[in-house]
Amino acid sequence: MQHSSFSRQFDKDLLGKFDSEILNRTPHVAGGDKTGVVANPTPLVDLTDALSECAKAEYGIRIDSKRVRVFGKLDSQIFGGSVKVRPAVEIVRDAIITGKLRSGQKIFEATSGNFGICPAPGLKIDQNLVVAKAAAANVREQLAQLGLDTSVLDKNRGDVEALLAKQDVISLAKLLAKIYNGFCPEQYDNELNVRSHETTTAPEIDQQLKAHGYSLGDFRIITAFGTGGTSAGLAKYAQAKYGQKPVHVVFPLANQDVAGIRTRDKAVGLRFYQPELYGGEHEVDFEAARRLLRFFAGRGYGIGESGALALYSALQMINYGAGSNFVVMIADGLQKYLADLEVPVETSDSLEVNVQEANSKQQGYGEVLWTHAMFVPREEGVKLVAEALGCDEDKVKVATARDVQSLITTERIPAGINALLPKDKSKTLLVCMAGGTSLRVAEVLAKNGVVAQSLTGGIMNLSQTNNRQPEDLVQVATE
Ligand SMILES: Cc1ncc(COP(=O)(O)O)c(C=O)c1O
Numbered sequence: 055m056q057h058s059s060f061s062r063q064f065d066k067d068l069l070g071k072f073d074s075e076i077l078n079r080t081p082h083v084a085g086g087d088k089t090g091v092v093a094n095p096t097p098l099v100d101l102t103d104a105l106s107e108c109a110k111a112e113y114g115i116r117i118d119s120k121r122v123r124v125f126g127k128l129d130s131q132i133f134g135g136s137v138k139v140r141p142a143v144e145i146v147r148d149a150i151i152t153g154k155l156r157s158g159q160k161i162f163e164a165t166s167g168n169f170g171i172c173p174a175p176g177l178k179i180d181q182n183l184v185v186a187k188a189a190a191a192n193v194r195e196q197l198a199q200l201g202l203d204t205s206v207l208d209k210n211r212g213d214v215e216a217l218l219a220k221q222d223v224i225s226l227a228k229l230l231a232k233i234y235n236g237f238c239p240e241q242y243d244n245e246l247n248v249r250s251h252e253t254t255t256a257p258e259i260d261q262q263l264k265a266h267g268y269s270l271g272d273f274r275i276i277t278a279f280g281t282g283g284t285s286a287g288l289a290k291y292a293q294a295k296y297g298q299k300p301v302h303v304v305f306p307l308a309n310q311d312v313a314g315i316r317t318r319d320k321a322v323g324l325r326f327y328q329p330e331l332y333g334g335e336h337e338v339d340f341e342a343a344r345r346l347l348r349f350f351a352g353r354g355y356g357i358g359e360s361g362a363l364a365l366y367s368a369l370q371m372i373n374y375g376a377g378s379n380f381v382v383m384i385a386d387g388l389q390k391y392l393a394d395l396e397v398p399v400e401t402s403d404s405l406e407v408n409v410q411e412a413n414s415k416q417q418g419y420g421e422v423l424w425t426h427a428m429f430v431p432r433e434e435g436v437k438l439v440a441e442a443l444g445c446d447e448d449k450v451k452v453a454t455a456r457d458v459q460s461l462i463t464t465e466r467i468p469a470g471i472n473a474l475l476p477k478d479k480s481k482t483l484l485v486c487m488a489g490g491t492s493l494r495v496a497e498v499l500a501k502n503g504v505v506a507q508s509l510t511g512g513i514m515n516l517s518q519t520n521n522r523q524p525e526d527l528v529q530v531a532t533e
Contacts, residue, residue: 059151059152060151060152061151061152061153062153063153064150064151064152064153065150065153065155065156065157067157068150068155068156068157069147069150069151072146072147072150073147076133076143077143077147078094079094079133080094080132080133080134080139080140080143081093081094081095081096081132081140081254081255081258082094082143082254083253083254083257090257091261092254092257092258092261094133095258095261095262096127096128096129096130096131096132096258097127097128097131098125098126098127098128098259098262098263098266098381099125099126099128100123100124100125100266101124101125101126101355101365101382102117102119102122102123102124103119104350104353104355105117105124105365105368105369106118106119106122107349108346108349108350108369109369109373111349112345112346112349113345113369115369115373117369117372117373121378122372122378122379122380123268123273123378123379123380124365124368124372124379124380124381124382125262125263125266125273125380125381125382126355126357126361126365126381126382126384127255127259127381127382127383127384128356128384129255129383129384129385129386130356130357130358130361130384130385130386130387130388131356131387135386135387136314136385136386137255137284137383137385137386138241138280138314138385140250140251140254140255141239141241141244141246141247141250141251141281141283142239142241143250144246144247144249144250144254145239145241145244145246145247145250146161146239148246149237149239154237155237159235159236159237160200160202160231160234160236160237161231161236161237161238161239162227162228162230162231162234162236162237162238163227163238163239163241164223164224164226164227164241164242165223165314185218185219185530186215186216186218186219187215188428188530188531188532189218189428190211190214190215190218192427192428192455192459193207193214193218193226194207194208195456195459195460196459196463197230197234199459199460199463199464200463202234206233206234207230207233209233210229210233213229214226214229217229224242228240241281241283242281242324242325242326243325247281247283247287247326248282248283248286248287248290248326249287250283250287251283251284251286251287251288251291252286252287252288252290252291253287253291255284255287255288256287256288256290256291256292257291259275259288259381260291260295263381268379270292270295270296270300270381271296271298272379273300273379273380273381274300274301274302274333274371274377274379274380274381275288275292275300275301275302275380275381275382275383276301276302276303276304276364276365276367276368276371276380276381276382276383277301277302277303277304277364277382277383277385278303278304278305278312278314278315278360278361278363278364278383278385279303279304279305279315279316279318279321279327280314280315280316280360280385281324281326282321282324282325282326282327282328283326284383284385285301285303285326285328285331285332286326286328286331288301289301289328289331289332290331293331298333299331299332299333300333301331301332301333302332302333302334302335302336302367302371303332303334303335303336304335304336304337304338304363304364304367305317305318305321305335305336305337305338306337306338306339306340306363307337307338307339307340308337310339310340310341312340312359312360312363313358313359313360314358314359314360314385314386315359315360315363315385317337318335318337336367336371338363338366338367338370340359340363342366343362343363343365343366343367344362346362346365346366346369347359347362350362350365351388355388356387356388357384357387357388358384358385358386358387358388360385360386361382361383361384361385361386364382364383364384365382365384368380368382404507405493405496405497405500405506405507405508406489406493406496406507406508406509406510407483407507407508407509407510408509408510408511409442409443409509409510409511409515409516412443412483412507412509413442413443413444416443416444416445418480418481419445419480419481419482419483419507420475420476420477420478420479420480420481420482421449421451421474421475421476421480421482421483422439422440422443422445422449422450422451422482422483422485423450423451423452423453423471423474423475423482423483423484423485423506424436424439424450424451424452424453424484424485424486425453425458425461425471425484425485425486425491425492425495426455426458426486426487426491426492426531427455427458427459427462427491428455428530428531429455429487429528429529429530429531430452430454430455430528430529430531431450431452431513431527431528432526432527432528432529434522434526434527435513435526435527435528436450436452438513438516438517438520438522438527439485439513439516442516442520443483443509450485451474453470453471453474454470454531455531456470456531457470457471458471458491458495461495461498462491462494462495462498465498465501465502466498466502467498467499467502467504475504479504479505480505481505481506481507482499482504482505482506482507483506483507483509484496484499484506484507484508484509485508485509485512485513486508486509486512486513487512487513487514487528488511488512488514488515489508489509489510489511489512489515490512492508492509492512493508495508496508513527513528
């Protein structure tokens with residue numbers, strides 16, 4: 055790992071802890087290692103046969119697996135579970151040794167997806183001040199739960215709301231870091247983001263391909279785009295070592311929201327969006343890629359949304375004769391997307407239930423409880439949930455967004471939610487927007503000895519199957 059010079063006053067204890075608990079578990083080139091071998095590499099696995107089966111079964115496309123080779127770079131299996139761990143380690147370690155980050159300081163950062171603070175999938179809401187105010191209240195609540203003094207935020211409320219109204223979470227993270235004397239990694243502008251991939255991810259892939267008997271010089275690399283760090287870092291390495299542009303960047307179509315990554319229009323203008331470094335850019339339909347996502351999920355591969363999009367793109371390139379050897383970046387795993395999948399995937403002990411099953415077992419639930427951290431159902435929403443589940447409307451209770459946030463962040467059951475749980479300790483059916491929050495709530499309740507199940511797909515799934523507009527069913531919580 056390369057680093058800046060040590061500041062005289064850096065926090066030695068923090069660096070020691072960071073190195074033993076994080077650096078030692080994540081990919082890095084050890085300081086004294088002259089061979090440049092990357093320690094803790096993530097697996098590079100041959101997905102050719104599985105992709106070929108998927109192509110045939112899902113898309114009716116034949117791939118000659120003797121003539122193509124597709125490797126998945128499973129950053130889903132990195133300690134921490136995401137490709138983002140790589141720049142995070144590089145940037146945070148640098149901040150410690152340069153004295154910018156010390157024990158007790160908080161780190162604030164913006165997600166690299168299209169929407170930092172986002173409406174649920176399918177829900178269109180005006181980016182107006184009403185939403186900004188609700189989002190600011192939400193941010194305030196989360197800061198309070200982290201033990202931060204909310205009066206500091208209140209003094210800057212105008213600036214915070216203005217940034218939220220523009221959905222400018224990149225600047226919001228910087229502002230919060232400044233007012234709370236914390237640290238913002240600034241992953242969109244920090245060269246260490248790119249460098250982490252140039253000095254670790256790329257040589258790692260190079261070394262692993264060699265071990266499989268191949269050369270990176272004969273492969274194309276496909277990656278999605280969040281901040282542009284991965285694509286730029288890989289491209290720079292390949293340019294310097296092989297004089298080639300093997301990196302192809304994939305984006306979802308303009309109106310599609312894929313977790314953690316950007317559409318092309320939201321990438322243009324960012325510092326690390328550098329098309330001159332790429333071999334190609336592709337805008338790919340995520341709806342078509344979903345079949346691949348489900349196929350691989352059913353086979354037990356932990357491939358998240360952006361990885362599925364990239365792998366689907368490789369399939370299409372093979373189909374159109376645009377290459378035969380690929381390394382596909384699998385940026386993260388499947389766990390957080392399970393709620394949206396319609397295939398039976400093994401999750402821990404029936405914390406989830408689909409609508410048909412929930413309907414047929416309705417008598418077994420003492421309560422139906424809405425749990426979401428930002429939205430609550432309108433009357434129409436409650437009606438739809440009750441109809442779909444075959445129960446009376448008054449069986450559907452609504453937890454406050456504030457209580458849901460508190461439950462998730464503290465992993466304890468707030469009194470407000472406790473009061474809504476069935477008195478006879480029977481099972482609770484949890485419903486939210488798309489099934490993600492309610493699954494998380496079910497997990498926390500289980501940890502606290504309360505039996506609950508989450509309705510897969512949430513109210514968004516019901517709105518689709520019943521041809522209803524999400525904005526008629528839910529609204530931003532204002533309490
Ligand atoms: C799920 C996912 N895929 C891909 C990427 C691409 O990473 P980068 O920020 O390096 O462009 C990210 C990160 O942003 C991500 O979260």
